Amino acid sequence: MPRLTRLLSSLSSALGPESARLELKWMKEAAERSSGSLRLPAMVERRLRGEPLQYILGTQPFGALDLLVRPPVLIPRPETEDWTLRLSRLIQPSPERPISLLDLCTGSGCIPLLLCNTWKPGSVNAYGVDISEDAIQLATDNAHRCGVHVPAEMQPRRYPFNTFKPMLANIRDPSFLLSAELRPPFHVITSNPPYISRQDFENLPPSVKGYEDHRALIGDPTVYPEPPCSESGKGLTFYHTIAQLLAQQDILTDNGVVALEIGFNQADDVRQIMQNEGKLPKTEVWRDPWNRDRVVFAGR
Amino acid sequence: MQRGFLQFATALRSRRLLCSRCSRSFLRFQHAEASNDAGLSSPIVKLIEKKVEERNQLQTQVNALEDMGSADSKRLMKQLSESEPFWNAWQDWSRTIQLLRETGALLNDPDPYMRSMANEEYASLQSQVSELLQMTFPTLVVPPSKTAHMSAIMEFKAGVGGSESALFLAEMMRMYLRLAQTFRWKTNVIASNQTENGGVKDAIVEIMGEKAYDTMRFESGVHRVQRVPATEANGRVHTSTVAVVVLPLAEESNAEAPDDLFSMDDIKIEVMRSRGAGGQHVNKTESAVRLTHIPTGITVSMQDERSQHQNRRRAFQVLRARLMDRKLTQEVVDRRDVRRNLVRSADRSEKIRTYNYAQDRVTDHRLGLSLKNLESVLEGDSLRKILDALAKKHQDDLLQEELETS
Numbered sequence: 001m002p003r004l005t006r007l008l009s010s011l012s013s014a015l016g017p018e019s020a021r022l023e024l025k026w027m028k029e030a031a032e033r034s035s036g037s038l039r040l041p042a043m044v045e046r047r048l049r050g051e052p053l054q055y056i057l058g059t060q061p062f063g064a065l066d067l068l069v070r071p072p073v074l075i076p077r078p079e080t081e082d083w084t085l086r087l088s089r090l091i092q093p094s095p096e097r098p099i100s101l102l103d104l105c106t107g108s109g110c111i112p113l114l115l116c117n118t119w120k121p122g123s124v125n126a127y128g129v130d131i132s133e134d135a136i137q138l139a140t141d142n143a144h145r146c147g148v149h150v151p152a153e154m155q156p157r158r159y160p161f162n163t164f165k166p167m168l169a170n171i172r173d174p175s176f177l178l179s180a181e182l183r184p185p186f187h188v189i190t191s192n193p194p195y196i197s198r199q200d201f202e203n204l205p206p207s208v209k210g211y212e213d214h215r216a217l218i219g220d221p222t223v224y225p226e227p228p229c230s231e232s233g234k235g236l237t238f239y240h241t242i243a244q245l246l247a248q249q250d251i252l253t254d255n256g257v258v259a260l261e262i263g264f265n266q267a268d269d270v271r272q273i274m275q276n277e278g279k280l281p282k283t284e285v286w287r288d289p290w291n292r293d294r295v296v297f298a299g300r
Numbered sequence: 301m302q303r304g305f306l307q308f309a310t311a312l313r314s315r316r317l318l319c320s321r322c323s324r325s326f327l328r329f330q331h332a333e334a335s336n337d338a339g340l341s342s343p344i345v346k347l348i349e350k351k352v353e354e355r356n357q358l359q360t361q362v363n364a365l366e367d368m369g370s371a372d373s374k375r376l377m378k379q380l381s382e383s384e385p386f387w388n389a390w391q392d393w394s395r396t397i398q399l400l401r402e403t404g405a406l407l408n409d410p411d412p413y414m415r416s417m418a419n420e421e422y423a424s425l426q427s428q429v430s431e432l433l434q435m436t437f438p439t440l441v442v443p444p445s446k447t448a449h450m451s452a453i454m455e456f457k458a459g460v461g462g463s464e465s466a467l468f469l470a471e472m473m474r475m476y477l478r479l480a481q482t483f484r485w486k487t488n489v490i491a492s493n494q495t496e497n498g499g500v501k502d503a504i505v506e507i508m509g510e511k512a513y514d515t516m517r518f519e520s521g522v523h524r525v526q527r528v529p530a531t532e533a534n535g536r537v538h539t540s541t542v543a544v545v546v547l548p549l550a551e552e553s554n555a556e557a558p559d560d561l562f563s564m565d566d567i568k569i570e571v572m573r574s575r576g577a578g579g580q581h582v583n584k585t586e587s588a589v590r591l592t593h594i595p596t597g598i599t600v601s602m603q604d605e606r607s608q609h610q611n612r613r614r615a616f617q618v619l620r621a622r623l624m625d626r627k628l629t630q631e632v633v634d635r636r637d638v639r640r641n642l643v644r645s646a647d648r649s650e651k652i653r654t655y656n657y658a659q660d661r662v663t664d665h666r667l668g669l670s671l672k673n674l675e676s677v678l679e680g681d682s683l684r685k686i687l688d689a690l691a692k693k694h695q696d697d698l699l700q701e702e703l704e705t706s
Binding site for chain 1: 493494496569574575578579580581583584587603606607609610
């Protein structure tokens, strides 16, 4: 017992008493469940060094799912959970009218997997693309963990259950659609692309900057010799890339919709990019539970 | 054998095995027994008889009906069919009483063989009478529990006594979790605020299963423990308290779906603590949620789960249980206005039980019942006895209320 007290007090000085109490409880539960592979003092030690709690515990709840998380793949955020659930209520596909969904920068696979889990069986074929091999492996593992079928083939097919296929590809590659062997059109395109500006990145907390994949965070991956436009540096590169994809013929069905997570101060810019470059005139902005702009939702 | 006894006696007599003198005494006893049987004039028998008379009047009305299809006729027929159980029970009762009288006459029969048979049969008929009086009739009269299908949420709060109270709270929680296991109910500790020395300051436990709420509801109230705390150096006995509230939990399916208990417009949902820029910028777990039901001012905060979604679900579940509890309490209050109230709504500040370690006893103050062997209460066996007695008392109160108001 005194040992637990010591662990709590050292965590308290790092996290504050309230978070320390909860995090210690979660670590204790995980240690008990792990039957020996996780030891509480070592977990607390890792936490004190700044490692994210989620990597230490190895899982993160996301809606009704309990997903695996592994460094360096981006940890699913509560903001993403919130809007994914909102999307799952807004669009309700059925086995009679199944849809095809594409998630760009899928990471752990959290968005398509939660949708697959929420929507009726046989109502969605989902595809997830990411540039990171770690992410594709984790997304595949998560699909298995959640009981979502991972099909071998690319062609959308009618199954009596929902499917999710994670694929390694670079969406900034000009021949992306062809090389990824994707089969458009899609009814829904979702993405939580990297959106942190270089300036913000420098000031990120160590638990983010020091542990999570920079490719999942930094919105402007390459520093251009000459800024392509006046807004360079705002972390919007991926929205331009996605808009260019969307502007191509037949990637989105006529009544298809796009849901893109954004940084708290990017709503106006991303709306304009979707309207002007993505040829999607109807846009709206969704707020997260902390009342920050979090999603641009667009359609024709 | 019981019903055939009279026929059997008659057969014996016709074979001249029973003399005519015995036949006469047989008739005499029949009258004597009729007047001194205690059960015959009890209030519940009178009530059932009244219901049967009402039923017979209904029957007359139904017989006189001309248009069987009219709404009025349908209503009468429905009433009649609802009163059928009273009729059936009354038939049983009358038959049994009749047989009892007849058998009673043979108890003093000069023939020892006849006497012993009559004795045997008489005892069996008596047990049938008491079964009717104590089980069949009360269940007909007392309406079935509307909450029988409900699961329960138990809320615990340490009261007087600081850390000693928290330690006892943890022991009480274990007691109820063990008890739930013996009932094969599923349990879930949905919130617990642990202290550093192994105590629990407050906790919420979900107990899922048929009759969980009906069984546990009488645990609401203040529980008092008297003992020398492990932390007490001078060996002084401390008195500490733990407050328990048991709430009804209707359905597990979708706690957020609004219904007659609340409308979504009345709920304010707040996430606690700021996340700065949020999104990709932050990976700290901030999952606490607070709900406020604006019309009643009830607030529920949940932070024990790692996901906001789960905390939100839990918070709605607890809010729903609190609102259901309010509704049920209100129903009891409303009834009190029209009927003399015997069945009180639980007063949650009332001391209901004392766990005294020095005397190794547990006293339930509502029952006036003290049980030796405190350990056996904590282990569950004796707790079950207390719960049974409380349920019985509740049923008796309900019955008394019916008898006094019908």
